[in-house]
Amino acid sequence: MSAAAGKVKASQNKMTWKRFKRFIPVYLVMIPGLVYLFINNYMPLPGLVVAFKQYNAGKGIYKSPWVGFKNFQYLFATNDALLITRNTILYNVAFIAINLVCAIAVAIILSELTGKIKNVYQSVILLPHLISSVIIGYLVFAFFSVENGFVNNNILALFGKEGVSWYSEPKYWPFIIVFVNTWKSIGFNCIIYLSTLLGFDRAFYESAEIDGATKWQQIRYITLPLLKPTAIMMTLMAVGRMFYSDFGLFYQVPMNQGALYATTQTIDTYVYRGLLQLGNISMSAAAGVYQSIIGFVLILAANLLVKKLDRDSALW
Amino acid sequence: MRTSGDKKFAILGHIIMIILSLAAVIPIILMVISSLTDNAAILKNGYSFLPEKWSAYAYQWIFAFNGGMVIRAYGVSFLLTAVGTLCSVLLTIGVAYGLSKKGLPGRGLLTFYVVFTMLFNGGLVPTYINYTNVFHVKDTFFALLVPSLLMNAFNVLLMKSYFVSSVPDEIVEAAFIDGAGEMTTLSRIVIPLSKPIIATVALFSGIAYWNDWNNGYIYLVKRTDLFSIQNLLNRLMQNINALTQNASDIGSQANQGLSNIPSVTVRMAIATLGILPIIVVYPFIQKSFVKGITLGGVKG
Numbered sequence: 117m118s119a120a121a122g123k124v125k126a127s128q129n130k131m132t133w134k135r136f137k138r139f140i141p142v143y144l145v146m147i148p149g150l151v152y153l154f155i156n157n158y159m160p161l162p163g164l165v166v167a168f169k170q171y172n173a174g175k176g177i178y179k180s181p182w183v184g185f186k187n188f189q190y191l192f193a194t195n196d197a198l199l200i201t202r203n204t205i206l207y208n209v210a211f212i213a214i215n216l217v218c219a220i221a222v223a224i225i226l227s228e229l230t231g232k233i234k235n236v237y238q239s240v241i242l243l244p245h246l247i248s249s250v251i252i253g254y255l256v257f258a259f260f261s262v263e264n265g266f267v268n269n270n271i272l273a274l275f276g277k278e279g280v281s282w283y284s285e286p287k288y289w290p291f292i293i294v295f296v297n298t299w300k301s302i303g304f305n306c307i308i309y310l311s312t313l314l315g316f317d318r319a320f321y322e323s324a325e326i327d328g329a330t331k332w333q334q335i336r337y338i339t340l341p342l343l344k345p346t347a348i349m350m351t352l353m354a355v356g357r358m359f360y361s362d363f364g365l366f367y368q369v370p371m372n373q374g375a376l377y378a379t380t381q382t383i384d385t386y387v388y389r390g391l392l393q394l395g396n397i398s399m400s401a402a403a404g405v406y407q408s409i410i411g412f413v414l415i416l417a418a419n420l421l422v423k424k425l426d427r428d429s430a431l432w
Numbered sequence: 433m434r435t436s437g438d439k440k441f442a443i444l445g446h447i448i449m450i451i452l453s454l455a456a457v458i459p460i461i462l463m464v465i466s467s468l469t470d471n472a473a474i475l476k477n478g479y480s481f482l483p484e485k486w487s488a489y490a491y492q493w494i495f496a497f498n499g500g501m502v503i504r505a506y507g508v509s510f511l512l513t514a515v516g517t518l519c520s521v522l523l524t525i526g527v528a529y530g531l532s533k534k535g536l537p538g539r540g541l542l543t544f545y546v547v548f549t550m551l552f553n554g555g556l557v558p559t560y561i562n563y564t565n566v567f568h569v570k571d572t573f574f575a576l577l578v579p580s581l582l583m584n585a586f587n588v589l590l591m592k593s594y595f596v597s598s599v600p601d602e603i604v605e606a607a608f609i610d611g612a613g614e615m616t617t618l619s620r621i622v623i624p625l626s627k628p629i630i631a632t633v634a635l636f637s638g639i640a641y642w643n644d645w646n647n648g649y650i651y652l653v654k655r656t657d658l659f660s661i662q663n664l665l666n667r668l669m670q671n672i673n674a675l676t677q678n679a680s681d682i683g684s685q686a687n688q689g690l691s692n693i694p695s696v697t698v699r700m701a702i703a704t705l706g707i708l709p710i711i712v713v714y715p716f717i718q719k720s721f722v723k724g725i726t727l728g729g730v731k732g
Contacts, residue, residue, distance in 0.1 A: 141614040142530050149527035152583050157549040163558025225445040239718045240453040246710050248643035250665045254703040255459040258479045269478025311726040331441045387556050404555035412552045
């Protein structure tokens with residue numbers, strides 16, 4: 117028995133080796149990318165300990181003294197923690213709701229229109245998505261600049277109203293930011309709903325039409341229910357990213373004005389300013405760890421839910 | 433069979449889409465018109481769609497005083513976009529090809545290794561310390577090229593699922609039986625069959641590189657000669673601000689000398705230059721861009 121078994125085992129080993137050998141070139145082409153992920157995403161991870169240290173640039177991360185949770189205590193003792201968490205979450209909630217409604221509405225309209233003009237609309241509304249945040253900051257500045265802005269000089273003046281100093285009045289910025297975000301992402305967000313819509317079976321609509329259903333009824337009773345799975349998926353994915361914000365949007369568009377922090381500071385901009393403007397590395401790292409951990413939990417939870425609903429749409 | 437309800441819906445649809453399309457381009461138009469307006473007219477009337485006086489002085493000023501700077505920044509942006517996109521596509525193809533191979537030993541583990549980077553990341557502080565203290569990218573071209581932009585898990589998964597769904601196993605197996613090695617299969621069969629997804633990833637990556645201002649802002653402290661056009665835009669906004677502030681402090685005589693700087697139009701002129709390449713290539717890339725978003729949306 118043993119001789120035969122040995123022979124089988126040897127040939128199995130040979131098979132595995134042969135199989136492995138066949139794949140060596142595959143591993144080789146994978147290496148550069150895998151190494152990059154190691155450098156960019158894995159190597160920084162041990163650096164997270166800096167959140168638990170009193171960072172001293174001269175000593176480096178690992179030799180700086182441990183302070184336990186002190187950085188977190190300081191962070192949460194200030195109003196900042198509450199403020200940045202509130203801003204990040206509320207903006208995300210607003211974005212999710214508005215993007216959902218707008219993207220679905222635009223997708224439905226586009227799917228009902230015919231002819232070349234439809235593609236023109238689609239291309240034009242997607243254009244803002246390709247503009248860098250720096251330039252979006254300039255565009256917004258052209259409208260809201262206090263001295264020369266279009267709004268103060270041409271809109272408010274038209275109604276005989278005094279100019280507003282937009283860049284020092286935090287109360288206007290939630291509206292401006294939400295508007296800019298919608299402007300920037302509507303063309304992008306509608307694409308996925310549009311492609312879902314175009315995949316629907318036209319027979320539903322044809323029979324509905326024969327039964328005398330109006331357009332509104334078709335949308336209400338056919339289109340929207342059919343879009344529901346996609347909408348739920350997209351929303352859950354966005355919920356998974358709720359602890360993150362578009363750094364460019366919140367940093368460039370309000371032009372990093374201190375007077376606006378109350379309504380424009382998010383976790384991402386806070387971490388950035390702590391690190392590069394205030395040099396408060398430990399506090400900044402603490403906020404970063406807070407974001408990474410809660411963000412991680414949210415993504416896991418969202419993906420778990422997605423998986424329950426639709427196996428194929430899950431991230432993994 | 434079009435009913436009057438259909439017609440009403442179509443008209444309403446066109447009206448809404450026209451409004452949205454205008455909203456998308458109006459800010460850009462305002463920017464371009466402002467860049468071509470006389471500086472004094474803007475100081476008097478504000479940024480406007482109907483300038484009192486047209487003028488290309490802002491562009492003249494840029495090329496006379498900052499010409500070298502703008503052209504250099506353009507050069508950096510083009511070089512960065514070209515090199516970055518090429519590297520990014522090659523790295524993505526490599527990893528995606530491996531992950532798409534059925535029967536690759538360790539495939540599950542490697543997939544997890546890639547996906548994990550989408551779920552958890554160290555964030556800015558540890559990444560910054562890693563790149564500055566370990567790799568010393570500060571004030572080098574690598575600072576623009578490498579951090580966060582070179583390859584991302586999303587594009588890898590996008591390409592992987594395309595390889596799995598659109599490159600038939602039979603063809604790959606047939607090639608293997610005919611004696612083609614893995615490299616030959618990749619270069620002669622998989623890549624030619626996957627042009628659409630490669631174009632998409634190249635597009636995503638190219639736009640990310642062209643529009644990136646973050647890396648330069650964080651890592652280029654002294655070497656302002658390495659600024660991309662986005663970094664230059666960012667800096668000029670601050671610099672012009674500083675200049676105009678000084679002007680009002682120094683007094684009337686200095687003021688007169690400095691008033692030659694078309695401070696309000698020059699911003700818009702440089703922003704226009706920054707957006708120009710995107711507008712020029714957009715009609716050509718728009719189709720595959722939409723296709724790519726559709727593919728990506730199906731996945732995530």
